[in-house]
Amino acid sequence: MFFVDTIEVPGLGNRGHLAGGEHTAVVVDPPRDIDRVVAAAARRGVRIGHVVETHVHNDYVSGGLELARLTGATYLVPADARVSFARTPVRDGDEVTVDEAAGLTLRALATPGHTPHHTAYVLRERGAEVAVFTGGSLLIGAVGRPDLVEPRLTESLARAQHASVRRLADELPDATTVLPTHGFGSFCSSSGRATDDSTTIGKERASNDALTRDVDAFVADLLAGLDDVPAYYTHMAPLNADGPAPIDLTPPAPADADEIARRLAAGEWVVDLRHRVAFAEGHVSGSLNVEADGKLATYLAWLVPWGRPVTLLAESPAQLADAQRELARVGIDRPAAAATGNPARWLRDGEAAASFPRATFADLAGRPAGERAVVLDVRRDSERAEGHVRGSLHIPLHSLRGRLGEIPDGRVWVHCASGMRAAIAASLLDGAGREVVAVDDSFDGAERAGLTTTTPA
Known part of the structure; x- marks a missing residue:
């Protein structure tokens, strides 16, 4: 009897997989923090015999190379992937034994589309297809993006994606997980x-567009619906192709109030990981608020210039350790320094904490008619196209830091879809000396307050 355990990476929206029988297992697309994978294998009492990659990842640093080195597993990587380290190249149709006693094998299926070399892996139990590890090809109700490799390849990869998904559907039984x-x-x-x-x-x-629509209609809609790409993606594939260094989760150097002030004065990034409510009530002036419980790695790595030193401020050592782990998954390896506690411990003697108000969309609708104010929407283009606050200025969060000069004078009411990104934006604006109100509310509140329109801005 076989098993499949999922290794969730919720902050990045990814999953790795551990699959095997009674004695040995294979790991597919492991995260960088491989201690979680090793612990999962230990709980099952299995040896990791193979580590496989579906593709060279564009969105996170893989733990595959280090996991294979640590465990002595065979490291399988698609043959056409250009990498700088020793590995066992995999080609279409190649098959390896996962657990001989359980009759488990893994067969490679070339599925280009997300990348030119993308490969899926079919898990067979005594010859019957029981599961398929699809990486970035066939997803749940969707497919992997075809635009992350090279703009000139996007349309051809989209067509390849359609063909690859259909190949999976043609070759595998309906019951295949x-x-x-x-x-x-x-x-x-x-x-x-x-x-x-x-x-x-x-x-x-029955439901996936790649399997219900012809290739031209599928490609047209796929390309029209592509959203913004996080800036740090540019660095992930080269890191993975070169062979990532082992993860280092040892605690960063402690920072006192003088050290925090010095780093801010030097133009470094000081990031407060606390919840947005606590940050709004009091924080170190100039610090950026990215909640540890949100999509920390995605948004911080998207915003911070690559390689710029980052100092973390956390409410507890546990919060700090979790954040350090999450950031290492996207190549922010070592915080320059860190502190825990609250602003009372992070401010020098005589310094006052900065703060700004929070509000709802109902508050925005009820503001004084003569108030000199700007309503700033920091959602992505695709979100705004579905409806926006009348008269609002639109600057997506990931572009805001370089476009602060475009915001007119006046009090800035900043909003997103739920409040988290608005808090990040508010902290940027507050650090730049602007008077800001963070709208901490669901966008449904804007509709209820009668503030929205679908008319193009």
Whole structure:
């Protein structure tokens, strides 16, 4: 009897997988913090015999190379992937034994589209196809994006993606479990978060656009719906192709109030990980608020210039350790320094904490008619196209730091879809000396307050 354990990476919207029998197992697309994978194998009492990659990842640093080195496992990487380290190249049709006693084998299927070399892996139990690890090809109700490799390849990869998904559906039984890596909030997915937690070939055959629409219609809609790409993606594939260094989760150097002030004065990034409510009530002036419980790695790595030193401020050592782990998954390896506690410990004697108000969309609708104010929408283009606050200025969060000069004078009421990104933006504006109000509310509140329109801005 076989098993499949999922290693969730919710902050990045990804999943790795550990699959095997009674004695040995294979790991597919492991995260960088491989201690979680090793612990999962230990709980099962199995040896990791193979580590496989579906592709060279564009959105996170892989732990595959280090996991294979640590465990002595065979490291399988698609043959056409250009990498700088020793590995066992995998080609279409190649098959390896996962657990001989259980009759488990893994067969490679070339599925280009997300990348030119993308490969899916079919898990067989005594010859019967029981699961397929689809990486960034067939996702739950979607497919992997085709635009992350090279703009000139995007359309051809989109067409290849359509063909690859159809190949999976043609060659595998309807009952085959589909186990993707992306699609649970990852920007590698062609659509938003998966509405279901699991799926099969049969379910996807009935509902996935790649399997219900002809190639021209599918490609046209896929390309029209592609969203913004996080800036740090540019660095992930080269890191993975070169062979990532082992993760280092030892605690960063402690920073006192003088050290925090010095780093801010030097133009470094000081990031407060506390909840947005606590940050708004009091924080170190000039610090950036990115909640530890939100999509920390995605948004911080998207905003911070690559390689710029980052100092973390956390409410507890546990929060700090979790944040350090999450950031290491996207190549922010070592915080320059860190402090825990609250602003009372992070401010020098005589310094006052900065603060700004929070509000709802109802408050925005009820503000004084003569108030000199700017309503700033920091959502992505695709979100704004579905409706926006009348008269609002639109600057997506990931562009805001370089476009602060475009915001007119006056009090800035900043909003997003739920409040988290608005808090990040508010902290940027507050640090730049602007008077700001963070709208901490669901966008449904804007509709209820009568503030929205779908007329193009």
